[in-house]
Amino acid sequence: MENELIQWLSQPGLTHYLMIGALLFCIGITLVLTRRNVIMILMGIELILNSVNLNFIAFSRFSVITLDGHLTALFLIILAAAEAAVALAIVLNIYNRFKTIDIDEISLLKG
Amino acid sequence: MELTTLLFYFFSLLTIGSAIFMVFSKNIVHAAFALMFTLLGVAALYVLLFADFIAATQILVYVGGILILILFGVMLTTKGFTDNLKTLTTNLRPVSVVMTLVAAGMIYVLLTTTWPVAEIAEPEGTITGLGTLLLKEYILPFQVTGVLLLVAIIGALLMATKVKHQQ
Numbered sequence: 413m414e415n416e417l418i419q420w421l422s423q424p425g426l427t428h429y430l431m432i433g434a435l436l437f438c439i440g441i442t443l444v445l446t447r448r449n450v451i452m453i454l455m456g457i458e459l460i461l462n463s464v465n466l467n468f469i470a471f472s473r474f475s476v477i478t479l480d481g482h483l484t485a486l487f488l489i490i491l492a493a494a495e496a497a498v499a500l501a502i503v504l505n506i507y508n509r510f511k512t513i514d515i516d517e518i519s520l521l522k523g
Numbered sequence: 524m525e526l527t528t529l530l531f532y533f534f535s536l537l538t539i540g541s542a543i544f545m546v547f548s549k550n551i552v553h554a555a556f557a558l559m560f561t562l563l564g565v566a567a568l569y570v571l572l573f574a575d576f577i578a579a580t581q582i583l584v585y586v587g588g589i590l591i592l593i594l595f596g597v598m599l600t601t602k603g604f605t606d607n608l609k610t611l612t613t614n615l616r617p618v619s620v621v622m623t624l625v626a627a628g629m630i631y632v633l634l635t636t637t638w639p640v641a642e643i644a645e646p647e648g649t650i651t652g653l654g655t656l657l658l659k660e661y662i663l664p665f666q667v668t669g670v671l672l673l674v675a676i677i678g679a680l681l682m683a684t685k686v687k688h689q690q
Binding site: 424426429430438440448462469475480482483489492496 | 525527528531532535538539542543545546551554555558561562565568569571572573574576577580581584585588589592593595596597599600602610611612613614615618619622623625626629630633634638639640641642643649652653656657661664668671672675676678679680682683
């Protein structure tokens, strides 16, 4: 039993990487749910996107030996960059109008 | 123990540790730097998974682009000087309890599932294959992403310049 555990620990396989991805995902969700600063929430979303990417790359390394996972990860990185640019422009607009980026204060639907 | 195993554990500890630091740090700039270490750790994990091009792209785009954008956002949206960089945390205790349970459930599912594992091929560079795929099978998504980036740039510019007219 212990030997099996040590054997399992000493050979990082697909499960190890998927576990790292799951932990990163949960930490990202925690950041999104607990923080009240819009920029911190954006950082949480970046963590979630990274965990997804890690899963794609891990599967394309261990399960399917093709490069499709790599390409999906590449497109996801591009999407994350576009999302960050637009989101930060929106955050700057919010700051200019409300003078705060605390999401509890930003409660108007019609500015 | 092999070197790659040690490297795997080192970089996964770096990734998860600095991500947890982000959750508990009060200062937003400290959190941004912890995010940098998380992203670098994920890039190193990509290298361990033989994804060299994705790792380089991760460092260039995330650490060099998105993190700088986030730091600019922090600088442009804080009033006064450095003592206002503290951020509020609400509901930390219930959310972390729930997310720990969710993480435990996910890890249980991951450990009890048998995944289809293929024969591990010899590692070789991925750049040639990626370039061929990108210009053959994936030419349409490639072009659509270009259009998406153009639209995102125009949208961000429009929103950022509209701010000046309102004042």
